Amino acid sequence: MPAKTRKFKKPVLPTGTCRLKQFATSVTDLLMLDPRIIQRESGFNKRLPLELAANVRKLKPDVLAHGVKEPLTIRKEGDQIFLVNGDSRLTSVEELIAEGLWPEDPKNPGFPMLVPCKSEGTGLTSVDRFFLQLSLNNSKDFGPFEKGLV
Numbered sequence: 001m002p003a004k005t006r007k008f009k010k011p012v013l014p015t016g017t018c019r020l021k022q023f024a025t026s027v028t029d030l031l032m033l034d035p036r037i038i039q040r041e042s043g044f045n046k047r048l049p050l051e052l053a054a055n056v057r058k059l060k061p062d063v064l065a066h067g068v069k070e071p072l073t074i075r076k077e078g079d080q081i082f083l084v085n086g087d088s089r090l091t092s093v094e095e096l097i098a099e100g101l102w103p104e105d106p107k108n109p110g111f112p113m114l115v116p117c118k119s120e121g122t123g124l125t126s127v128d129r130f131f132l133q134l135s136l137n138n139s140k141d142f143g144p145f146e147k148g149l150v
Helices: 049-066 087-098 126-136
Strands: 024-027 030-033 072-077 080-085 115-119
Touching: 049 087, 080 087, 087 115
Parallel strands: 072 115
Antiparallel strands: 024 030, 030 115, 072 080
């Protein structure tokens, strides 16, 4: 029997001046965000698609069982939230949502469970972000080809 697909309410993003507090809850320096509002900057993640798919395949059962343990690193640009680090974790959550397996947020019925995020900080350049990505991927080293894609 196929799993029941969960239908979540569509996130309502604020217009004009964006304040994270409008769509996130904060626990100390952690932001708890709806994973569906986090965007990817085209060409930023240097992981090859096959490598990403392999990482997600290994990670997804753990994310389903225990949630996202290591916070995603994000940056805010205007009204948008971009992923800096954690593509495999975010992709795992997105796939689980699409499959109807990601749990509902107990505090906000009809919305998906929020994921922990932390801000990259201020004043970082795209080069700084790439080296941050390299340093944070200590469990999944980039191959020589992926490093050369910079």
